[in-house]
Amino acid sequence: MKSIVSAILLTALSRVSAAPASKTTTAIGENPIVFDGRIPPLFRSEKFDSYDTSPYNAEYVLGQEPWSKVIHFPNVEDSLFDVPLNGKSLTVTINGKSIFAPGGNPQTGFRRSELLPGPNSGNDITTNGVTTHHFSLRTDNTRPLNYSHEYQPVFIETQDYSSHVWQIKIGTPFGEEWPLEDAKTIRLYSSSTSNGPYELFRTPFTTDEWHNFAIETDWVNNKISAYYSSGLSPLEQLFPRINNDASGKGQFHIGMLKLPTGPVGIDVTKEGYQSKRPNEGITYGGIFIEDTSAGSVTLQPSV
Numbered sequence: 161m162k163s164i165v166s167a168i169l170l171t172a173l174s175r176v177s178a179a180p181a182s183k184t185t186t187a188i189g190e191n192p193i194v195f196d197g198r199i200p201p202l203f204r205s206e207k208f209d210s211y212d213t214s215p216y217n218a219e220y221v222l223g224q225e226p227w228s229k230v231i232h233f234p235n236v237e238d239s240l241f242d243v244p245l246n247g248k249s250l251t252v253t254i255n256g257k258s259i260f261a262p263g264g265n266p267q268t269g270f271r272r273s274e275l276l277p278g279p280n281s282g283n284d285i286t287t288n289g290v291t292t293h294h295f296s297l298r299t300d301n302t303r304p305l306n307y308s309h310e311y312q313p314v315f316i317e318t319q320d321y322s323s324h325v326w327q328i329k330i331g332t333p334f335g336e337e338w339p340l341e342d343a344k345t346i347r348l349y350s351s352s353t354s355n356g357p358y359e360l361f362r363t364p365f366t367t368d369e370w371h372n373f374a375i376e377t378d379w380v381n382n383k384i385s386a387y388y389s390s391g392l393s394p395l396e397q398l399f400p401r402i403n404n405d406a407s408g409k410g411q412f413h414i415g416m417l418k419l420p421t422g423p424v425g426i427d428v429t430k431e432g433y434q435s436k437r438p439n440e441g442i443t444y445g446g447i448f449i450e451d452t453s454a455g456s457v458t459l460q461p462s463v
């Protein structure tokens with residue numbers, strides 16, 4: 161039975177390989193885009209406050225101020241995948257009012273402002289088959305981070321909120337003391353500290369340039385692969401598909417989540433130290449999710 165299947169596969173593959181295009185140079189739009197969070201040039205920040213006009217969730221994850229106060233449009237060059245539509249970059253900020261209170265229960269240990277794709281309830285088109293989450297990020301030099309703290313700027317939180325499918329972290333992990341050059345680093349982590357490698361990739365969070373990522377999740381076979389570039393260079397694959405638990409499905413968070421500092425063992429959601437008036441931000445661009453079930457990830461806006 162197996163050999164029949166592979167014979168069929170081989171025939172199919174040889175037909176594919178006769179096509180001139182290489183499998184990894186798909187232009188944006190050739191794969192179905194299951195969520196487009198890129199911001200058109202005339203978009204006003206008030207549009208983030210309403211479900212009718214925002215591609216993102218209008219209510220979560222936010223403190224006491226609406227998105228129109230939390231998001232700023234910085235004057236920087238377009239990120240890799242914003243180039244085709246002259247899309248707007250957006251800076252997601254936190255300040256002293258960025259205290260999320262789910263069910264009226266304030267998370268005083270955290271400062272949070274995180275965008276979630278509108279259609280992403282936790283088990284939906286963005287967590288089906290094989291999907292690839294694209295985003296670019298850069299420092300906001302007018303609202304610098306405090307690298308003594310841990311930040312979780314981008315991650316997929318499992319549907320039951322108990323863990324992550326993958327996670328980006330910047331800064332000093334809670335409970336540790338790191339020199340600045342280690343802390344000022346973007347790190348990609350897998351789903352778990354116990355199954356296979358935990359830290360999958362790191363690169364210095366250099367200022368004044370875009371850091372572009374595409375993280376591919378195979379929701380059926382529990383795999384991850386990742387792509388990266390800086391500036392306007394095409395993405396390059398960092399590692400081929402490896403095992404990673406994606407069974408919890410989940411929601412894509414993109415923005416600012418700042419942990420407190422303090423002794424190990426405290427409840428970080430409620431306790432620990434946060435400065436009184438933080439004014440910090442991270443700038444994003446080129447956010448979209450593509451269905452890459454067909455086998456190719458978009459590495460640049462067009463070929």
Ligand SMILES: *[C@@H]1O[C@H](CO)[C@@H](O)[C@H](O)[C@H]1NC(C)=O
Pocket residue numbers: 306307308309421433434435
């Ligand atoms: C950065 O965070 C550390 C640890 O919480 C704190 O002691 C320090 O005052 C902060 N620095 C600034 C500039 O806020």
